[in-house]
Amino acid sequence: MSETAVETGVAADTHAHPSDWEYVKIALVLGLITAVEVSTYFESVLNWGRALVPSLMVMMVVKFWLVARMFMHLKSEGKAASRLFVAGLFLATGVYIIALNAFQFWG
Amino acid sequence: MSTATAAATADTHHDVHDTNTGISNTKLAMWLFLATECLLFGGLISTYLLYKTRGNGAVLPTDVFDIPFTSASSFVLLMSSLTMVLALSAVGRGEMDRGKAWLLVTSMLGGIFIGGQVYEFTSFYREGLGYTTNPASSAFYTLTGFHGVHVSLGIVMLMSLFVAVVQGKLTSKNAETVEIVGLYWHFVDIVWIFIFTVIYLIPAE
Amino acid sequence: MAIIEQPLALGGGAAVAERPLGVMTRPQGGNGWRDWLSSVDHKKIGIMYGVAAMFFFLVGGIEALLIRTQLAFPEQGLLSAQVYNQIYTMHGVTMVFLFIMPLAAAFANYLIPLQIGARDVAFPRLNALSFWIWISGAVFVNSSWIVGGGGADCGWFCYSPNSGVTFSPTHGVDFYALGLLIAGIASLVSAINLIVTVLNMRAPGMSLFRMPVMTWMLLVTQFLLAFALPVITVALFLLLFDRLFDSQFFDPQAGADPLLWQHLFWIFGHPEVYIIILPSFGVVSEVIPTFSRKPIFGYSFMVFSAIAIGFMGWGVWAHHMFVSGIGPISVAAFSMSTMFIAVPTGVKILNWLATMWGGKLRFTTAMLFAVATVAMFTIGGLSGVTHSLAPADTQQTDTYYIVAHFHYVIFGGGVLGLMGGAYFWWPKIFGYMLNERRGKIHFWVMLIGFNLTFGPMHVLGLQGMSRRIDTYSAGYGFEFWNLVSTIGSFTIAVAVAWFLYNVFKSRREAVDLPPPGPDPWDARSLEWSIPSPTPEHNFDEIPTIQSVDDWWYRKYSVDDDHQVTAIATIEEVAQKGDAVGVHLPAPSFWPLVVAVGLPLIGYGLIFNLWLCVVGGMLTAGALFAWALEPVDDPDAAHGHDDSHSDDHDGNDNNGEA
Numbered sequence: 001m002s003e004t005a006v007e008t009g010v011a012a013d014t015h016a017h018p019s020d021w022e023y024v025k026i027a028l029v030l031g032l033i034t035a036v037e038v039s040t041y042f043e044s045v046l047n048w049g050r051a052l053v054p055s056l057m058v059m060m061v062v063k064f065w066l067v068a069r070m071f072m073h074l075k076s077e078g079k080a081a082s083r084l085f086v087a088g089l090f091l092a093t094g095v096y097i098i099a100l101n102a103f104q105f106w107g
Numbered sequence: 108m109s110t111a112t113a114a115a116t117a118d119t120h121h122d123v124h125d126t127n128t129g130i131s132n133t134k135l136a137m138w139l140f141l142a143t144e145c146l147l148f149g150g151l152i153s154t155y156l157l158y159k160t161r162g163n164g165a166v167l168p169t170d171v172f173d174i175p176f177t178s179a180s181s182f183v184l185l186m187s188s189l190t191m192v193l194a195l196s197a198v199g200r201g202e203m204d205r206g207k208a209w210l211l212v213t214s215m216l217g218g219i220f221i222g223g224q225v226y227e228f229t230s231f232y233r234e235g236l237g238y239t240t241n242p243a244s245s246a247f248y249t250l251t252g253f254h255g256v257h258v259s260l261g262i263v264m265l266m267s268l269f270v271a272v273v274q275g276k277l278t279s280k281n282a283e284t285v286e287i288v289g290l291y292w293h294f295v296d297i298v299w300i301f302i303f304t305v306i307y308l309i310p311a312e
Numbered sequence: 313m314a315i316i317e318q319p320l321a322l323g324g325g326a327a328v329a330e331r332p333l334g335v336m337t338r339p340q341g342g343n344g345w346r347d348w349l350s351s352v353d354h355k356k357i358g359i360m361y362g363v364a365a366m367f368f369f370l371v372g373g374i375e376a377l378l379i380r381t382q383l384a385f386p387e388q389g390l391l392s393a394q395v396y397n398q399i400y401t402m403h404g405v406t407m408v409f410l411f412i413m414p415l416a417a418a419f420a421n422y423l424i425p426l427q428i429g430a431r432d433v434a435f436p437r438l439n440a441l442s443f444w445i446w447i448s449g450a451v452f453v454n455s456s457w458i459v460g461g462g463g464a465d466c467g468w469f470c471y472s473p474n475s476g477v478t479f480s481p482t483h484g485v486d487f488y489a490l491g492l493l494i495a496g497i498a499s500l501v502s503a504i505n506l507i508v509t510v511l512n513m514r515a516p517g518m519s520l521f522r523m524p525v526m527t528w529m530l531l532v533t534q535f536l537l538a539f540a541l542p543v544i545t546v547a548l549f550l551l552l553f554d555r556l557f558d559s560q561f562f563d564p565q566a567g568a569d570p571l572l573w574q575h576l577f578w579i580f581g582h583p584e585v586y587i588i589i590l591p592s593f594g595v596v597s598e599v600i601p602t603f604s605r606k607p608i609f610g611y612s613f614m615v616f617s618a619i620a621i622g623f624m625g626w627g628v629w630a631h632h633m634f635v636s637g638i639g640p641i642s643v644a645a646f647s648m649s650t651m652f653i654a655v656p657t658g659v660k661i662l663n664w665l666a667t668m669w670g671g672k673l674r675f676t677t678a679m680l681f682a683v684a685t686v687a688m689f690t691i692g693g694l695s696g697v698t699h700s701l702a703p704a705d706t707q708q709t710d711t712y713y714i715v716a717h718f719h720y721v722i723f724g725g726g727v728l729g730l731m732g733g734a735y736f737w738w739p740k741i742f743g744y745m746l747n748e749r750r751g752k753i754h755f756w757v758m759l760i761g762f763n764l765t766f767g768p769m770h771v772l773g774l775q776g777m778s779r780r781i782d783t784y785s786a787g788y789g790f791e792f793w794n795l796v797s798t799i800g801s802f803t804i805a806v807a808v809a810w811f812l813y814n815v816f817k818s819r820r821e822a823v824d825l826p827p828p829g830p831d832p833w834d835a836r837s838l839e840w841s842i843p844s845p846t847p848e849h850n851f852d853e854i855p856t857i858q859s860v861d862d863w864w865y866r867k868y869s870v871d872d873d874h875q876v877t878a879i880a881t882i883e884e885v886a887q888k889g890d891a892v893g894v895h896l897p898a899p900s901f902w903p904l905v906v907a908v909g910l911p912l913i914g915y916g917l918i919f920n921l922w923l924c925v926v927g928g929m930l931t932a933g934a935l936f937a938w939a940l941e942p943v944d945d946p947d948a949a950h951g952h953d954d955s956h957s958d959d960h961d962g963n964d965n966n967g968e969a
Contacts (some may be wrong), residue, residue, distance in 0.1 A: 008177040010141065017196070017199075018303055020193055020196055023189060023192050023193060023196070024189065026189075027185070027186060027189035030185050030188075031182060031186075034178065034181065034182055034185060037303075037304065037308055038308075039173070040176065040308060041174040041175075041178075041308065048117050050706070052309075053309055054242055056304050056308055056309060057304070059278070059304070060300060060301060060304040062306070063185075063300045064297055064301065067188055067293050067296060067300070068293070068295050068297065070187050071149040071186075071189075071191070071192045071293045071294045072289075073251070073286075073289055077127050077130065077134075077138075078130050078136075078274060079128075080128035080129075080135060081130055081132055081134070081135060081138040081159035082513060083290060084135070084138050084139045084140045084142050085141060086139070087140025087142060087539075088139075088143060088144075088145040088146065088539060089132075089142065089145045091146065091539055091626060092145040092146045092148075093149070093577055094544075095146075095149070095626055096149045096150065096152070097155060098627070099575045099576075099579065100153055100157065100640050101642070102145070102575060102639075102642045103569070103571070103572075103575075104628060104639065105156065105157065111691070126512035126513070127512050127513070127514050128511050128512055132434040132435065132508050132512050133514060135508050135511060136434065136435070136505075136508045139504050139507055139508065139538065140504055142538075142539075143500065143504075143538045143539060143541070143542050146540075146542035146543055147542035147543075150542065150543050150545075150546030150576060151546055152551065154546070154561070154572060154576075157569065157572060158561075158568070158569075161566075161567040161568065161882060162565045162567075163560070163566045164557060181853055200325050208623075232319075238557065238559060239557065239558045239560060239564060240560075241560055241567065241619050242560045242561060242563075242566055242567055242568040245553070245559035245560045245561055247552060249550070249559065250551070266884075267939075271910070279410075290899065312357060
């Protein structure tokens with residue numbers, strides 16, 4: 001009985017879990033992206049011009065997604081967890097963007 | 108025991124196969140809690156964004172940022188997510204010594220991050236950016252302060268896990284507890300990913 | 313963080329094991345005052361929420377009567393302007409946060425596990441924690457009358473810069489901010505608890521779309537709470553830091569924007585009003601079908617419209633700010649979104665009416681309250697629609713027309729609905745019926761008093777009487793309707809007193825009356841399939857659900873012509889309540905201790921930082937003690953899975969030994 005519990009739990013997990021080495025690789029990618037982000041601070045490296053803010057946003061989202069999906073296992077978690085977390089995230093983003101609009105933040 | 112009767116028990120057990128969603132109660136609760144935290148940090152971030160140029164004639168946060176330093180501490184926190192997931196992986200496999208080590212390293216990396224924050228804030232203060240200087244400074248310190256408190260509580264939880272492993276109370280059977288603390292820790296890291304980009308890296312107008 | 317809930321073996325002769333080591337034994341179940349303080353039973357917690365909420369109803373009611381007495385005649389000096397501001401502020405704070413929300417929480421806590429076929433909520437000790445934190449916040453806020461130099465005086469919405477130390481120098485606003493922060497933790501934790509309960513602990517066969525509408529309404533309410541509370545948490549912290557630490561969030565002279573408070577407050581505040589009304593809608597959605605002997609009309613529409621309200625409620629908040637200078641684009645956008653949100657609510661109203669149409673109606677007290685809820689809410693909703701037109705609202709805002717609107721929806725909609733719920737579920741909770749004759753008197757006196765109080769406010773508002781004024785001059789023509797309104801308010805007071813009389817008298821009379829039995833109303837949902845009052849273990853066996861209103865279909869079969877035929881009596885199919893050896897979560901004192909530390913931190917921040925240290929250590933220490941709490945069953949000390957296999961010997965699996 002309890003074996004099945006542990007078995008199902010562990011079995012489900014090991015199918016979806018990346019290995020330790022895969023985690024390290026993801027961390028290296030994260031580090032690389034961070035290095036690129038930081039390089040934007042130094043104008044001598046590359047002139048981003050108007051692409052700067054969108055590029056930073058994209059990099060931020062990629063890092064976010066990597067940590068959430070791979071480190072937090074959101075991918076293998078099941079629909080309920082994803083839906084709850086995404087709901088909170090999208091709600092926060094939506095509501096606060098509307099609020100900033102009301103302050104004519106981008107005006 | 109069939110899954111039907113297991114589900115029929117419907118008491119306070121956290122067993123995965125007892126729940127309607129297939130996720131344990133505690134893990135589901137943590138995901139939900141993290142979703143609510145998006146609303147909390149969103150409010151603090153929005154407040155900062157609204158106020159970031161309101162210096163009332165005094166120093167602004169963007170004037171005193173030390174991007175190289177903050178990049179280093181951001182990197183430290185990012186790596187702590189790696190060590191966290193390695194800790195979980197070890198505990199899940201029953202390698203408790205490794206698990207203990209990675210938990211300790213994660214706490215230490217978190218501690219280094221906090222130390223970095225403290226150092227940063229004291230140097231900002233010396234450069235004229237106090238908590239009550241202007242709306243921008245109040246917003247900056249409140250946002251990063253809340254984040255720092257969250258990291259600190261995370262360190263407390265990680266050290267509690269460490270102690271529990273040392274005492275033999277935490278084994279591979281309750282690896283999920285480590286996972287749940289890990290979720291919190293990764294979220295705190297994600298918030299910093301957001302803060303670092305939006306507050307530090309996006310240049311002042 | 314492994315909070316391992318260990319069951320307490322009940323049933324004849326099952327001794328509690330000696331504590332293995334450590335500080336405190338887990339207390340045993342029972343009914344003395346210590347058992348209430350340490351209870352983790354959702355039913356006891358629900359009752360405590362209800363009783364406390366009724367107490368604060370009286371507090372807020374007295375504050376209301378003071379307001380109405382002052383305003384009965386022009387230019388009265390019963391209350392100074394300063395005191396008047398405190399009274400109407402605390403009236404609002406008390407009624408919203410200390411009465412209607414906890415009363416809804418009472419129903420949610422009591423009913424959700426029963427309606428989904430569970431034995432308790434997902435985290436029973438956390439449930440107790442929510443209650444004790446809430447009540448310590450409630451006491452804390454009200455203690456400002458005694459130790460804070462008076463109540464908060466900024467209005468329940470506490471706009472800045474009025475809320476800063478310059479214009480509100482007493483401690484009232486500090487108590488407001490800290491008290492609501494404390495109470496907010498309670499509701500947030502409770503919301504997470506109940507959402508996980510509903511998502512994870514439903515009986516076999518109970519899909520989400522087979523849950524009672526009440527459970528759905530309460531579920532949407534919990535989501536709104538979970539996501540809205542963090543926003544007001546931010547606002548309250550910013551206010552608190554301004555007042556305590558001189559931060560610069562709301563000082564216009566420092567370049568801050570007072571509108572930041574308004575936006576943050578109302579981003580919370582609008583979902584808040586749906587938090588207030590949805591539980592009442594849930595009650596109505598159970599009562600009307602029961603006393604029409606018909607299923608709810610359009611079950612899916614009821615569910616989807618609730619979800620729609622939950623979503624859309626996030627997009628309308630600035631309709632509270634039409635005259636705050638947010639600019640024409642924002643005004644237009646929020647005006648439109650506010651008009652749209654009337655649609656899902658309209659769907660519900662039509663569905664309730666359609667449920668009644670052609671039904672076999674029985675006008676019990678509960679049914680009277682439910683129907684009145686629909687009617688009064690419709691009136692309040694209609695005035696709400698007039699507010700959605702921003703040009704019209706420009707005249708209406710800050711007048712008594714708005715006061716009329718929100719009292720019609722909150723009191724007429726929210727309170728009347730929950731009162732109906734009280735009559736409906738009273739036998740299930742307490743094991744005796746509230747007397748119907750006296751109940752109907754309660755209803756009519758309440759309805760008349762309510763309309764006398766708030767109806768005239770529509771007129772007063774359109775005639776130009778301002779809100780939030782401590783008195784008004786003679787000669788504006790406000791005298792007559794103000795007097796009528798005051799008479800109405802005292803009529804409400806009579807109705808409330810009558811209700812309390814009904815409670816105590818019915819209880820005494822119950823001794824000589826036959827017990828109500830499991831299902832006195834011949835109702836439709838699962839809680840009516842078990843004895844009244846509910847046994848401690850809820851269900852002898854967890855039922856397997858085959859449809860919506862499963863309980864109804866165990867009693868009746870319904871053919872294609874909607875003809876209802878009895879197939880079993882209640883006695884035949886109801887559970888007997890006599891199961892033994894059912895494992896229940898063990899009680900604990902630690903939630904109470906954790907809760908007590910929080911107001912100490914609050915007092916410390918206001919008066920003396922050493923108190924913060926004491927409070928902080930108490931809370932933190934109690935949290936650790938909670939996590940390490942010794943379990944009663946020594947075998948369980950080996951770990952979760954072992955105890956799992958051990959404990960199923962005496963378990964209740966569908967009647968197996």
